[in-house]
Amino acid sequence: MTAFQEIWAPWLIGPFLWFAGIAGMGSVAYVLLKWIGVEEKRKELSWTLLISMALALVFVIADLSRPWNVASAIMSAVFGGTFGWTRSWMAVGIVLLLTGLLLTLLLALRNSGVKVLAPLTDAKWFDALLALVGIAITVYSGFLIAAAPGVPFWNTPLLPVLWIISASLCAVALVKLMIHHEAMSKAATRYGVALDAAELLAIFALINLALYGGSVAAKQSAHTLAYGELAPIFWIGLVGIGVVIPLLLGLIMLKKENKYLGIAAAVLALIGALLLRVLVLQAGIFEPII
Template sequence: MNVADLTLQADVAHWSWTIAIFLWFVGIAGMGSVAYYFSRKAPLAITILVSLIVGLLFVVSHLTRWWNLPVTIFYAVLELSFNFQSWMFWGFAILSVHLVLSAVVVVANIPYLQRFWFLRWAAVLNKSNLFLGLFAFAGFGSTVYSGFLLSTAAGVPLWNTALIPVLWVISASVATVALIELFYVLGWTDEREAAFGLRLGMGLDVMKLLAVLAFIHISLTVGTMGAQIGAARMFSGDLALMTWIGVIGIGIFVPLAIGGLSLLIGKKKPLLIVSSVAALAGVLFLRAVVLLAGVWEPLVI
């Protein structure tokens, strides 16, 4: 079947690069919050908050009538009318909580702000394992939600699989490890975290490769016609270059090769920069290719 004969969701719903960038930033902020429980470094805290804000700006910019969102929220709160069965409601709730907690963590990491007595409570919370556990849970929830946002979307069979939330969590973890490696290059984290991140990143790259291949294979073999067509576009069709070169070549094999070389000869900062940028790009390509491959179920007459 010719791609021109299909109804591509990207041509109608326009879920393409703008939404891919939103999912990318939310993933970085989400699994970055999990990493913050162990790292607790100011640059990571700031990156989490900035990623959330920028990601939300991208998704709001995608709305044709963005002003309807605050109006809807206002009346929902005023009338205490919430649709607890809606993934959009839960997504807004999770992201809102995550955003507030991220702001608290950033306040706690800026020494100048601690001069004000009414902000010192943030530093106290930042030392609490319970609070940071809640922060990590909110971040993990944001990442999982961004996957369920696709897997529960009606009409695009390629997305209707529980593999997407799993793939989103793994790939967002890859992006977080890549950021930690960049922080090491910039002198913002220590050798111990960088060494652990190097080994963890290689393991996550292997898991990501297996998850991507499983996603394509299952969609091709047991999916409905719409899922098979979308997976075929990723595997050998018009999106194959993005899949094999962008997602797998740049995003997985380049970091794996540099990681293996680093274990043999030691960490070289220029190579770590290449590896980290490649990993971050690969995570973005993954979200973009899955979105762009989505097609509505074709009618068979």
């Protein structure tokens, strides 16, 4: 059993990180689309962000051994106390997600016709705050794992970078799924191809650095992914279906946009982002005590 399986339930924290990435960089994408004047599907995108924030909260709270202590953990994170910021790591994420949840709720209500919220949600400072919170949620989700003690495979600056790239791909996927404005679709395709290539390189770098330059535990984790019990889902599910196929579809669409190929690439990229989080975390092995 790996460290991730011992500490966290794989299909609770994995989706938490996935939804956090979608909500985080999706918020940044929303702000950028608004600033360049894209009106299409703005309401649907805001509701998607709200639901993603809410689901991230559901999964992270579901993983707590005593969910009824959430309020106490949040107070500890905000005001210090027995646990403080460094001990109450989930509470930090909950605070960020609650802030994002409030912002996206106001946004979704405004886009659904609650005009009284317009002076608030249409303000530039609101956009900046939404984007800042989105980036903070994404960065937090990466450093949360990279800072976990005793698991060398996770303790690398490559992991937060990989998480940010993957979350950015999730944002591009949302754009491809919802917005079919020709110029915007072409731009999303270009960004998607670049991010897919970067993600592929980052994944291989993570595995190879651990295999050939890491500690014993890091090598065991990387071996589990590349050659061990997790290898089939890693190579076929994550690398093949989740990254390579969307990359190839993107290269095809660089020549001519195709709505259906774009939707397929977006769905596969979202699946790949979820598999990335679950597999990387599930492969984590504690450093043996010698």
